Amino acid sequence: MPDTRAQDTAELHTGVLVIGGGMAGAWGAIAAARAGASVILVDKGYCGTSGVTATAGPGHWWVPPDPPEARPAAIAARNLGAAGLGDPHWMAAVIDLTWRVLPTLASHYDFPRNEAGAVQYRGLRGPEYLRALRRLAIELGVRVLDHWPALELLRDGDGLISGARGVQRQQGDRPWRIRAGAVLLATGGTAFRSHLLGAHNNTGDGYLMGAEAGATLSGMEFTAAYTVAPARSTMTRTMSYAYASYSDAAGRALDIPAGPDNSRALARALLQGPVFARFDRMPEQVRRWLPAISPNVMLPFDRWGIDPWRDRFEVTLHNDGTIRGTGGLRVTDQDCGVGVPGLYAAGDAATRELVAGAISGGGAQNSAWALSSAHWAARAAADFAARRGAVDPHLKALGRAGMRPAKSARAVDARQAIAAVQARMHPYDRNIFRTGTGLRSSAEALESVWAALRDHAHGGTDPVRTREAAAMAATARWSVASALHRSESRGMHQRDDLPAADPRQARRLESGGLDAVWVRADTRAPRSPASSSPPRPEAATPP
Amino acid sequence: MIELVFADRCTACGDCVATCPTNVFDFGVDGRPVVARQADCQTCFMCELYCRADALFVAPDCTGPTPVDAERVRAAGLLGQFRRDSGWDEWSVTHANEHWRMDDVFRMARTATPPPST
Numbered sequence: 137m138p139d140t141r142a143q144d145t146a147e148l149h150t151g152v153l154v155i156g157g158g159m160a161g162a163w164g165a166i167a168a169a170r171a172g173a174s175v176i177l178v179d180k181g182y183c184g185t186s187g188v189t190a191t192a193g194p195g196h197w198w199v200p201p202d203p204p205e206a207r208p209a210a211i212a213a214r215n216l217g218a219a220g221l222g223d224p225h226w227m228a229a230v231i232d233l234t235w236r237v238l239p240t241l242a243s244h245y246d247f248p249r250n251e252a253g254a255v256q257y258r259g260l261r262g263p264e265y266l267r268a269l270r271r272l273a274i275e276l277g278v279r280v281l282d283h284w285p286a287l288e289l290l291r292d293g294d295g296l297i298s299g300a301r302g303v304q305r306q307q308g309d310r311p312w313r314i315r316a317g318a319v320l321l322a323t324g325g326t327a328f329r330s331h332l333l334g335a336h337n338n339t340g341d342g343y344l345m346g347a348e349a350g351a352t353l354s355g356m357e358f359t360a361a362y363t364v365a366p367a368r369s370t371m372t373r374t375m376s377y378a379y380a381s382y383s384d385a386a387g388r389a390l391d392i393p394a395g396p397d398n399s400r401a402l403a404r405a406l407l408q409g410p411v412f413a414r415f416d417r418m419p420e421q422v423r424r425w426l427p428a429i430s431p432n433v434m435l436p437f438d439r440w441g442i443d444p445w446r447d448r449f450e451v452t453l454h455n456d457g458t459i460r461g462t463g464g465l466r467v468t469d470q471d472c473g474v475g476v477p478g479l480y481a482a483g484d485a486a487t488r489e490l491v492a493g494a495i496s497g498g499g500a501q502n503s504a505w506a507l508s509s510a511h512w513a514a515r516a517a518a519d520f521a522a523r524r525g526a527v528d529p530h531l532k533a534l535g536r537a538g539m540r541p542a543k544s545a546r547a548v549d550a551r552q553a554i555a556a557v558q559a560r561m562h563p564y565d566r567n568i569f570r571t572g573t574g575l576r577s578s579a580e581a582l583e584s585v586w587a588a589l590r591d592h593a594h595g596g597t598d599p600v601r602t603r604e605a606a607a608m609a610a611t612a613r614w615s616v617a618s619a620l621h622r623s624e625s626r627g628m629h630q631r632d633d634l635p636a637a638d639p640r641q642a643r644r645l646e647s648g649g650l651d652a653v654w655v656r657a658d659t660r661a662p663r664s665p666a667s668s669s670p671p672r673p674e675a676a677t678p679p
Numbered sequence: 680m681i682e683l684v685f686a687d688r689c690t691a692c693g694d695c696v697a698t699c700p701t702n703v704f705d706f707g708v709d710g711r712p713v714v715a716r717q718a719d720c721q722t723c724f725m726c727e728l729y730c731r732a733d734a735l736f737v738a739p740d741c742t743g744p745t746p747v748d749a750e751r752v753r754a755a756g757l758l759g760q761f762r763r764d765s766g767w768d769e770w771s772v773t774h775a776n777e778h779w780r781m782d783d784v785f786r787m788a789r790t791a792t793p794p795p796s797t
Contacts (some may be wrong), residue, residue, distance in 0.1 A: 182702030185725040190700070193778050248779055256779030263728055263765065264776065283702055305702050331741050336701050368772035370722045370741045375781055378788035394788065422784050428777035429784065431722055431764035436739035439757060 146304065146312040148277070150176040151521040152514065153185065153299055155286045155342065158187025159194065159503065160483025161322030162269035163237075164510035164517075168320070169276035173518035175331045176314055177278055178302065180285035180337045183270050187324055188459055188484075190266040191334030192373070196238060196490070197230050197504035199470040207231055214501065216491020219425070219627045220642030221355070226490035233511060233665075234504040240523035240533075261430075262334075263627045270639065284601050288535025289319060289345050289479070292528045297478035301533055303599055312489035315529065317521025320480045320513050321346055321465065325458035325484035326611050327559045329554060332363060332454045339604035340458070342485040342610035347463045348534045348608065351474035351647035351658060354487040354658060355463035356611070359561070360568050360594075360628045361496040362399040363460065364413070367450035376426065376444070376583060383448060385410045393647035396499075400630070403453055403564035415584055449481070455562050458611065460498035462488040463618070466646055466658070470665045471516030472509045478609035479519060480513035482506065489644055490662070493580035493612070494627020511536035512665060536650065537590040537630035538606030548593035550605040554626055556585045557605070557612045571633045582616060585609045614647045621655040623646055680718040681737050684712055684746045685758070688734035695726040695735060717744060724761050732769055733759030 152168040154161050156537070159180030165177040179186050199210045211227045238257055245268035247255050274280060286302040291312070299316040303309040323342030327335040343353060363372040374396050382405070392401045405411045415423075423445060427434055437444045452561040458464055464487040468475040472482055483506035492501040536542070538550075560578040560678065561567055589606045596602065622645060624638035627632050646658040681703055691710040705715035715786065715794075722741035727733075733738040736752050752758065766774030 181702065182698045183725070185698050185729070188698040190725065191723045192782060195781070199700040250779060259778055259781050261765070261778045263778055282697065306696075334700075334721065334723050336723075366739075369739045371739070375784055378785060419787065422787065425777060425780050425784070428766075428775060429780050431761055434764075435724055435737075435761060437796050438760065439739050441796070534776070548758070591779055621711075679795065 149315040156322035157183025159189035160506040164514040167514035171518035176282040195259040222493035229665040290531040320519035327457035330455040344607040354466035361456040361460040362453040472513035482510040683736040
């Protein structure tokens with residue numbers, strides 16, 4: 137039970153508490169510290185290796201202000217791809233902030249120069265990026281607490297979010313409680329433990345904690361992005377597949393475009409049987425560059441003794457969930473607040489529809505969003521905490537499903553619950569090729585998973601895993617309900633039973649609810665950091 | 680999944696215990712790490728990157744444990760590959776970070792143009 141060891145609880149307090157130490161969380165901690173706040177950052181794992189940025193090579197949406205037509209052109213192109221769900225004002229603000237802030241990491245990240253001597257800012261190596269962010273945060277006075285997963289938010293008598301509770305994984309799950317003037321959720325998205333590289337800790341915890349505090353979600357139907365990887369591996373690094381050719385088990389060539397953006401064709405083939413790839417179109421020059429570009433790509437091949445340019449290797453698709461999908465906590469204002477006083481969201485914990493729309497923001501928009509939203513949220517959180525003053529020690533703990541059973545406490549198998557969620561969210565014929573019948577069947581199955589977690593689960597000997605199961609179940613419910621509500625096809629959300637786009641549905645969907653899930657058309661656009669002016673580069677001044 | 684800790688190479692620095700994002704290691708009685716929760720390994724190879732002694736080996740199969748021959752791994756030169764190719768620590772002099780070439784690579788793929796001469 138959660139409270140039996142309360143006397144052993146580690147008690148801390150701070151101005152801003154950042155939950156999550158990936159790219160958004162680390163940038164948020166840096167921005168809050170630069171704004172003058174005292175900051176604690178807690179991570180479920182280790183700030184530096186946790187999360188999907190640390191294992192990848194994030195490119196940022198990087199559009200220089202010169203020539204002056206470049207940014208409006210980039211925004212117009214992206215807004216078209218966003219299928220009516222993007223917001224050009226937010227896009228302009230994100231481009232501008234990313235452009236100005238990313239180079240401030242140069243004290244800790246060695247931005248390379250190309251042959252022409254130009255400094256290369258756009259794309260960074262993940263491990264080096266996160267290592268640099270960690271070092272900068274610590275240098276600025278951020279207290280980084282690793283292996284300190286948060287389990288729930290705390291609220292004071294006035295309804296202000298006032299901190300969080302969690303456990304110390306490396307101290308026998310000894311509880312901690314941190315009082316804070318404001319909380320920034322930077323918990324990432326979730327891929328429902330699909331083996332997407334680096335995504336194991338990303339279980340949607342922030343979505344559940346936010347919803348328990350009264351926040352809502354947006355864009356949860358956009359969970360149908362998938363990424364190719366060698367079968368039985370986590371290596372979802374896609375660059376090399378731009379030079380891939382595909383074949384079936386008999387060696388017959390398959391008519392699948394080289395990619396990226398070929399996951400639907402790949403999924404269709406994978407539903408017929410095993411699919412094999414080979415990087416036979418990759419020029420010799422690129423082969424030589426590969427380890428210096430992405431040093432982890434060759435690790436599975438070299439260890440399995442596969443020559444990926446000559447040998448055919450089996451491939452699979454891993455679900456990206458809300459990570460390369462776009463849904464998350466609904467942002468209600470230009471501060472990346474979520475409609476709950478004292479609570480903010482950044483990165484994949486928040487919806488990325490504003491900058492990515494109905495298609496994946498992976499590779500550019502999502503990284504720029506993580507950086508930018510973290511800055512807006514962190515500055516607002518620092519300001520909120522400073523104006524608020526001391527935090528009342530008498531706080532209400534908000535965690536429910538997976539820790540405080542609504543009915544009789546009994547053992548609920550978290551692994552089984554997670555497997556039941558995966559059975560609905562991973563299969564290509566359920567989540568890529570969607571139908572009303574399939575989604576209704578998933579909704580029903582997820583209801584019983586959720587009911588067991590809500591009514592009976594209490595954490596027991598594994599409080600983190602049980603909450604993770606509840607968070608993934610909650611996320612899957614919002615996703616399936618939103619996908620059912622969107623009775624059309626748009627962007628990555630494709631309904632085989634409703635294959636056309638419906639112009640009347642060119643608006644975002646808000647969702648929420650814990651006991652009963654609801655979905656509704658969202659008619660309120662959050663004011664953007666640049667909304668008072670048209671989305672011209674010079675108008676994109678963040679708060 | 681993490682499969683091997685090479686005791687003869689390990690310096691018991693504890694960095695893998697600290698940096699593993701999914702907390703798979705515990706300290707053993709001799710102060711060296713032991714794989715205590717292999718099933719939680721997410722096969723991200725980060726422990727290898729942070730191991731200056733090149734004493735760890737992660738097998739690429741993320742779906743379950745794999746039998747691995749420690750001496751073959753050692754002889755094949757697979758230890759420390761990720762740290763070397765990343766240019767970390769002592770490798771920074773010889774192995775530059777050329778991640779920025781990714782844009783060129785995608786551009787070449789789209790246009791099927793020959794690579795720029797380097």
